[in-house]
Amino acid sequence: MNMLVTTSISATPNGTTRPQLRIVIVGHVDHGKSTLVGRLLHETGSLPEGKLEMLKTVSARRGMPFEWSFLLDALQTERDQGITIDTTQIRFRTGSRDIVLIDAPGHAEF
Known part of the structure; x- marks a missing residue:
């Protein structure tokens, strides 16, 4: 895994x-x-209120174990197949800077 960081x-x-x-x-x-x-979003307290609980409930209802990656999957297809299809941008702020995390697909075709 590689990370590209720009400021x-x-x-x-x-x-x-x-x-x-x-x-x-x-x-x-x-x-x-x-x-x-x-997991980073969870550990830093950056998740919207109720998001984690909602995804855990949906996973249980569908008979699937909860995965931390579900927090980023906007499409049900992504959760069903366990893959990232589209990039996801997550924005949050710290006391000193604005941060944009971009989660990119790992499949070459995406």
């Missing part, structure tokens, strides 16, 4: 500027890219 300055709504860190998670299929990002 720039972004303007905030009030006109001030903050450093922006863009991190792209890339690598071969099934190397844990989405799992890493999902």
